[in-house]
Amino acid sequence: MERPGKKQQQVAGMRIATDRVDCLGPWTATGLGQVAWLASRASVPGAGTVHIDVTALTGIDSAGALVLHRLRCRLEREGRGTVFDGLSEAMGSLLDLVARHAPAEAGVAAPVRRGYLEDLGRLSVGLMGQGAGFLSFIGRTAITAGAVFVGPRRARWRPFFKNLEASGYRALPIVGLLAFLLGVVIAYQGGVQLRQYGANVYIADLVGLAMLRELAPLITAIIVAGRTGASFTAEIGTMKVSDEIGALRTMGIDPVEQLVLPKLAALVIALPLLTVWADFMGLFGGVVIANSALGLSPAVFVERVGESVSLASYVIGVGKAPVFAAIITGIGCFQGFRVTDSAESVGRQTTVSVVQSIFLVIVVDAVFSVVFSEMGL
Amino acid sequence: MNREVVVDVRELTMRYGRRLVHDRISLQVYRGEIFAIVGGSGSGKTTLMREMALLQRPTSGRVSVLGRDAYALSERESLALRQHIGVLFQHGALFSELTVAENVAVPLREHTALGSAFINELAMLKIALTGLAHESAQLYPSQLSGGMIKRAGLARAIALDPELLFLDEPVSGLDPLSADALDELILSLKTALGLTIVMVTHDMDSLWRVADRVVLLGDGRVLGEGSMDELARSADPAVRRFFRSPRSRAAHQAWIPV
Numbered sequence: 302m303e304r305p306g307k308k309q310q311q312v313a314g315m316r317i318a319t320d321r322v323d324c325l326g327p328w329t330a331t332g333l334g335q336v337a338w339l340a341s342r343a344s345v346p347g348a349g350t351v352h353i354d355v356t357a358l359t360g361i362d363s364a365g366a367l368v369l370h371r372l373r374c375r376l377e378r379e380g381r382g383t384v385f386d387g388l389s390e391a392m393g394s395l396l397d398l399v400a401r402h403a404p405a406e407a408g409v410a411a412p413v414r415r416g417y418l419e420d421l422g423r424l425s426v427g428l429m430g431q432g433a434g435f436l437s438f439i440g441r442t443a444i445t446a447g448a449v450f451v452g453p454r455r456a457r458w459r460p461f462f463k464n465l466e467a468s469g470y471r472a473l474p475i476v477g478l479l480a481f482l483l484g485v486v487i488a489y490q491g492g493v494q495l496r497q498y499g500a501n502v503y504i505a506d507l508v509g510l511a512m513l514r515e516l517a518p519l520i521t522a523i524i525v526a527g528r529t530g531a532s533f534t535a536e537i538g539t540m541k542v543s544d545e546i547g548a549l550r551t552m553g554i555d556p557v558e559q560l561v562l563p564k565l566a567a568l569v570i571a572l573p574l575l576t577v578w579a580d581f582m583g584l585f586g587g588v589v590i591a592n593s594a595l596g597l598s599p600a601v602f603v604e605r606v607g608e609s610v611s612l613a614s615y616v617i618g619v620g621k622a623p624v625f626a627a628i629i630t631g632i633g634c635f636q637g638f639r640v641t642d643s644a645e646s647v648g649r650q651t652t653v654s655v656v657q658s659i660f661l662v663i664v665v666d667a668v669f670s671v672v673f674s675e676m677g678l
Numbered sequence: 679m680n681r682e683v684v685v686d687v688r689e690l691t692m693r694y695g696r697r698l699v700h701d702r703i704s705l706q707v708y709r710g711e712i713f714a715i716v717g718g719s720g721s722g723k724t725t726l727m728r729e730m731a732l733l734q735r736p737t738s739g740r741v742s743v744l745g746r747d748a749y750a751l752s753e754r755e756s757l758a759l760r761q762h763i764g765v766l767f768q769h770g771a772l773f774s775e776l777t778v779a780e781n782v783a784v785p786l787r788e789h790t791a792l793g794s795a796f797i798n799e800l801a802m803l804k805i806a807l808t809g810l811a812h813e814s815a816q817l818y819p820s821q822l823s824g825g826m827i828k829r830a831g832l833a834r835a836i837a838l839d840p841e842l843l844f845l846d847e848p849v850s851g852l853d854p855l856s857a858d859a860l861d862e863l864i865l866s867l868k869t870a871l872g873l874t875i876v877m878v879t880h881d882m883d884s885l886w887r888v889a890d891r892v893v894l895l896g897d898g899r900v901l902g903e904g905s906m907d908e909l910a911r912s913a914d915p916a917v918r919r920f921f922r923s924p925r926s927r928a929a930h931q932a933w934i935p936v
Contacts, residue, residue, distance in 0.1 A: 330837075331761065331789055333790065362871075364792070367796075394870065402806035403799075404806060
């Protein structure tokens, strides 16, 4: 075996003559290169016993021994005898070891690659299973929620307040900042257009309606899905990997009651409140731009908003939030329970959870938009 | 004894913040031996192994591996040196996205110019050498039992026929039968491939069975060094506590030298 450092790394080689193969250089995994391929193809002239001369080898490891073994087997299959010349004891035992354990040549199967049709089939079945699983999860949560509602002594207050703080209070800065910026952007972009018609005052209508009815609930739900939904999945998933879910079960504690319900209750309360906060910050962004770029005083802005935004619009905006909260908690916890017992699956399910809940939030928001417009609200 | 020194540790000191893990440790590992590092929890066994395996730079001191100063090498030289070192991590550290066969093939694909069919064959050879069934090669790490993970990790560690093999707790978490089988495997691989092995272990049976020489760490220093017999007869109270414990004695009695 060659030493690192000593730069004797000439390449491995083999010289073929009548009834004779000379092996040269380092027959090691790193040194072999093309020789492995060559030894599996090259034909040896002559018809008698082949002498495989290993005297000139500068090193051999199990890769080289495997090539030698394969060469010997192939020659013997062709009806030639083989003799090793210059085989040291160490080399001989290595060769024996390799011969004992070498895989059958035909038996080396490459990993099976699946076809597109099979992929599609597996995907469909998987999605259907996931859908059914989600439905049953919703059902189980509803039953447990009903039981807790009837017997409130089973309510778990401590995790409830902890979740309220984590998903509500701690989300205030990020939600506020983004809603403020959104208000700024709408006021600024809308203001440029309105100014051309001298309709500066309508900026209040624009910002008020867009923020209160649509954008504040949506942006809040999206932020919370990324922030809180992901943490729900990661928390439950990690507990599943470390068998904490199993531990809860053996103690007779229902994981849904202990983990899901407090999260659901907390978010159903926190998300509408966050939405109100986002409404306020969004309008504040509008006021700042209206005042500085469009010359509209805050008092006038607020008055216009009061006139143009109906109570219904505001209630619809805030009223969507609990639905979004249920979606985010449902998906987040469900994907957490779907984690199998490896750490990488926690990461995978967390990604899935965020993507699915944002997707569902937007779909449901679109449905709400259409339905409420049809109802004339 | 003028045997060749494979790993030479001189005046090694390691501190994390204010905690002194190693206080000027010196020791040598010779070619062809199985060298075991033992000690209580938190005595820095694994840290010492990682320092010897080029995975963690010590605070001060010198580590020579295969005749080269391990932490004074250029990137390229250290990469070349690493190809002569195999490591079996405590929890296998198999890549979870890859099957066992693909895991074993990773170092081969990275460092050799061999064709992919031959790499596959070679990977299967290593898998067979570690006693894993042919079918296990297509499994993913999450589908393996504890013993199979260790074997697969070992197969990957010997993929490039390293001269020096590090084993971190090779038999921990295994049932006694699997642990015995793994001990046998380590011994047979050592003779067959001419390996030098450095292992960290808690397992007394394993120590009696496979270790040629043992170093006992404690308080950041080497408390004792020698063969198991020597250590078991030592007069040093700290060494006696460790090697004359009921567990150790039971393991000694169970061990029948062949």
